[in-house]
Amino acid sequence: MHESGLTPTCERDIALLQLGSLLRARGYHFITPTPLTHERVNARADAALAGDLRDVFGWNRPFSLELLDEPIMTAMRGAEVLQPCGDLWRSRVRWSSLDEQLYLHAGFPTEQADAVFFGPDTYRFVRLLKAHLAHERRPIRRIADIGCGSGAGAICTALARPQAEVLALDINPEALAFTTVNARLAGLFNLQARHSDLLRDVDGQFDLIIANPPYMLDPLRRTYRHGGGRHGSALSLAIFDTAMERLAPGGTLLLYSGVAIVKGEDALFNAIALSLRDTGWDWQYEEIDPDVFGEELQNQAYAEVERIACVALRLTCRQ
Known part of the structure; x- marks a missing residue:
């Protein structure tokens, strides 16, 4: 039987926890809409490229490496969530706000068989x-x-x-x-x-x-x-x-x-x-x-x- 304790033990999950802590410290907040709304908003002409943390980890838009500071980039590399997107990059995961908490879940679109949904x-x-x-x-x-x-x-x-x-x-x-x-x-x-x-x-x-x-x-x-x-x-x-x-x-x-x-x-x-x-x-x-x-x-x-x-x-x- 697989059982997970309260503290992440593998390097990837420790890095994910660090990433979440960094986002919370920076005041990150994002409410996740339905997949159809997400698709429609990202299809707008001014939504092709990420301009801030919400765009990267909420709307899941492509971004240049210069957009993010080094602590966040280090955590993303350790968590293995940097995904090539042409000359740019995308996050493989998203973070959503609910009450006072942040929740890690799958990137958009949620096409993987083991995707973790939040909406x-x-x-x-x-x-x-x-x-x-x-x-x-x-x-x-x-x-x-x-x-x-x-x-x-x-x-x-x-x-x-x-x-x-x-x-x-x-x-x-x-x-x-x-x-x-x-x-x-x-x-x-x-x-x-x-x-x-x-x-x-x-x-x-x-x-x-x-x-x-x-x-x-x-x-x-x-x-x-x-x-x-x-x-x-x-x-x-x-x-x-x-x-x-x-x-x-x-x-x-x-x-x-x-x-x-x-x-x-x-x-x-x-x-x-x-x-x-x-x-x-x-x-x-x-x-x-x-x-x-x-x-x-x-x-x-x-x-x-x-x-x-x-x-x-x-x-x-x-x-």
């Missing part, structure tokens, strides 16, 4: 978590983030519950490495990044399980994007089933996902409602955003889909 869904997911934690009065001693990606959800909960044990779980080694860097940059000491397929590789029950799984149909089946099943909901349902088996009494699952709406019907909701009928579980299900990733409706896999919506499930095991 508007991440902001919505963390907002959902913060709202829940602000009102939750029951003790939370053990937390699992299934499919942690950049670690934003796990880090949010670890900061809010510093006495809890937080496990950031993923099958992508790059996600675990990036989560470890991001957690260390946030100054956390109660979070561990571990390899696990759902919860199969970790033991015990959890007081809180959180997840923001991929929910799209991706022809390339990239880990961060492909949800599986007919319309991308298979992984969300697998997490739901897993949580029902592994939540401690009084424990809660917070699932943020996306659903394809076909003829006004939400198949994920229907499946969950059927499973929970005549059971002792408390649950709430709501649409957070009724229409996201509309450009995907042009693809044949979504030929019968009316819209893609973002939804949230809160499921609690009665004591």
Whole structure:
């Protein structure tokens, strides 16, 4: 089993941590938009070349070596994130702001099979978590983030519950490495990044399980994007089933996902409602955003889909 501690150990990850520290010291701040918005903004005539740190590490534009100071260049070389781009260079990674933290994630476009995604869904997911934690009065001693990606959800909960044990779980080694860097940059000491397929590789029950799984149909089946099943909901349902088996009494699952709406019907909701009928579980299900990733409706896999919506499930095991 791969397990990552709180301190990066390989030279690349130590350099990534140093890079993040340098950017934070320089007041770097960037809010990451959708991939389509990113593409459209970078296509503008005045966006061909980076002019500052936001252009390099946020918009991911080509830059000349003279633009960056030597400490940042040294960290980039050590982290192996300098990518040739003709006579110029690009960063292989991006850094995004969320609350007071910086998060390392994949460069644009996110085409690699092991890309670590961060975007508007991440902001919505963390907002959902913060709202829940602000009102939750029951003790939370053990937390699992299934499919942690950049670690934003796990880090949010670890900061809010510093006495809890937080496990950031993923099958992508790059996600675990990036989560470890991001957690260390946030100054956390109660979070561990571990390899696990759902919860199969970790033991015990959890007081809180959180997840923001991929929910799209991706022809390339990239880990961060492909949800599986007919319309991308298979992984969300697998997490739901897993949580029902592994939540401690009084424990809660917070699932943020996306659903394809076909003829006004939400198949994920229907499946969950059927499973929970005549059971002792408390649950709430709501649409957070009724229409996201509309450009995907042009693809044949979504030929019968009316819209893609973002939804949230809160499921609690009665004591």
